[in-house]
Amino acid sequence: MKERAGLYIHFPFCAAKCPYCHFYSQPWNEASYRTWRQGLGREAAAPREAGFEFDTLYLGGGTPSLLGPDEVVWVRELAQAHFPLKIEEFTLEANPGASGTDIFGGWREAGVTRLSVGVQSFDDAVLRTLGRPCTAEEALSFCRAGRAAGFEVLAIDLMIGVPGETPAAVERSLDTALGLEPDHVSVYILENVEGLPFEEVLVRHPVDEDAVVDAYDRTRDALDAAGLRQYEISNFARPGKECRHNLKYWRYEPFVGLGPSAGSHLPGRRWRNKTSLDDWSRALSRGETAREDVVELSPVKAVREALIFGLRLVEGVDLGAFTERFKVDVRALFGREIDELVDEGLLVCEAGRISIPRSGFLTSNAVLSRFA
Numbered sequence: 081m082k083e084r085a086g087l088y089i090h091f092p093f094c095a096a097k098c099p100y101c102h103f104y105s106q107p108w109n110e111a112s113y114r115t116w117r118q119g120l121g122r123e124a125a126a127p128r129e130a131g132f133e134f135d136t137l138y139l140g141g142g143t144p145s146l147l148g149p150d151e152v153v154w155v156r157e158l159a160q161a162h163f164p165l166k167i168e169e170f171t172l173e174a175n176p177g178a179s180g181t182d183i184f185g186g187w188r189e190a191g192v193t194r195l196s197v198g199v200q201s202f203d204d205a206v207l208r209t210l211g212r213p214c215t216a217e218e219a220l221s222f223c224r225a226g227r228a229a230g231f232e233v234l235a236i237d238l239m240i241g242v243p244g245e246t247p248a249a250v251e252r253s254l255d256t257a258l259g260l261e262p263d264h265v266s267v268y269i270l271e272n273v274e275g276l277p278f279e280e281v282l283v284r285h286p287v288d289e290d291a292v293v294d295a296y297d298r299t300r301d302a303l304d305a306a307g308l309r310q311y312e313i314s315n316f317a318r319p320g321k322e323c324r325h326n327l328k329y330w331r332y333e334p335f336v337g338l339g340p341s342a343g344s345h346l347p348g349r350r351w352r353n354k355t356s357l358d359d360w361s362r363a364l365s366r367g368e369t370a371r372e373d374v375v376e377l378s379p380v381k382a383v384r385e386a387l388i389f390g391l392r393l394v395e396g397v398d399l400g401a402f403t404e405r406f407k408v409d410v411r412a413l414f415g416r417e418i419d420e421l422v423d424e425g426l427l428v429c430e431a432g433r434i435s436i437p438r439s440g441f442l443t444s445n446a447v448l449s450r451f452a
């Protein structure tokens with residue numbers, strides 16, 4: 081039987097660049113869009129590793145909601161023409177304000193099953209601080225229209241740890257999100273990434289770490305109470321509505337990424353595509369590979385990485401299954417670290433499965449670094 085895999089396609093354009101964003105994206109223009117489309121056609125048709133059956137398609141970015149339904153159909157059909165793809169989940173990442181509210185039915189007809197909206201906050205002051213191009217009211221109408229269109233999953237991304245964000249603003253934003261009855265909510269803590277324009281804001285207005293922990297805990301409890309079960313450090317879903325594509329990343333399962341900067345991981349190897357649109361498309365137009373940073377994964381390296389990803393999940397990692405899968409005795413390799421972490425109360429070991437207790441998720445880096 082062929083191994084299941086996920087297919088990711090990176091759309092590298094946004095209406096404007098948010099000052100805190102570290103994803104590869106640039107303001108949309110027609111000429112660059114044509115370059116992307118041509119490059120994607122070439123990359124999808126290029127020879128590649130066989131033996132996989134793809135069941136999730138994830139159109140991420142950037143802001144793929146800048147694409148109209150016809151263009152989404154083009155992407156899907158391109159993927160289906162070149163990959164053995166039986167779509168069980170098709171995610172479209174969206175940003176409010178990037179399109180009108182009459183486009184949702186078209187995306188659904190194009191096959192999208194999961195609409196993932198990067199809201200960040202339903203509070204105008206927070207949106208202004210983040211430099212987001214829409215208001216809370218616009219974000220709300222966008223999500224309402226998405227909800228009404230009947231996608232199998234409406235996912236909402238929220239952000240905490242924004243300078244000036246008050247506990248009341250976090251609570252209001254969350255209440256508004258829950259009022260939309262989302263199937264999935266992601267809660268990210270704003271990161272200070274060196275070199276981004278937002279770094280200056282964070283230097284001038286440092287965020288109180290205790291307040292962030294408090295906001296995270298309260299958000300998690302409220303989501304739990306609303307029936308959105310935590311399944312990963314930053315992700316919550318109604319039962320059965322977890323993101324199947326993203327679970328492949330955390331479970332260290334195979335996926336292929338197309339588009340500039342997209343990452344891929346197949347058994348024994350992972351790589352990243354050239355980051356800039358021009359470098360990526362130039363390589364493909366010359367018939368060369370767009371891959372770079374290719375890392376060969378020895379079984380020991382693979383186990384290490386799989387542990388680091390797997391421990392982000394509430395379900396944790398089944399040590400016996402890992403030993404069988406990677407043909408490496410995980411206990412022999414990391415037994416000392418595991419025992420120490422269990423003694424320190426940072427890891428739970430039950431029935432051959434290790435996991436980080438949910439109360440320790442925000443300090444999980446201290447645990448994960450012990451396996452690095």
Ligand code: SF4
Nearest residue numbers: 094097098101141142
């Ligand atoms: S809309 Fe999203 S992907 Fe685009 S710049 Fe803003 S945060 Fe980044």
